[in-house]
Amino acid sequence: MLNNDFLQELSERLARLVPAAEELRADARTKIEQTLKQALSDLDVLTTEEFEAQSRALQRAEQRVEELETLVKDLEGRLTELESKL
DSSP states (O other), rough: OOOHHHHHHHHHHHHHHHHHHHHHOOOOOHHHHHHHHHHHHTOOOHHHHHHHHHHHHHHHHHHHHHHHHHHHHHHOOOOOOOHHHH
C-alpha cells in the first residue's frame, strides 16, 4: 500500500510542475503560430480579412465596369442618333 507521505510529496511535485508546463505550452503555441504564419506567408496564402477586402474591392470594380458599360452604350446610342440626323 502507498504511504500518505509519498502521495503528498508526489502531489506537491506535480503541482509545482503545472505552472512550468503551462509556460512551456504557451511558448510552444506561440512558436507554432509564428511558424505557420511564416509558412503561409511564403505560400502567398491570404488571411480571411485580406480575402474579404480583396473580394469587396473586386465587387466595387465589377459594379463600376457595369456602370461604364451602360454609359458607353448610352453614348453609342446618342452618337448613332446624331449620325442618322446628318
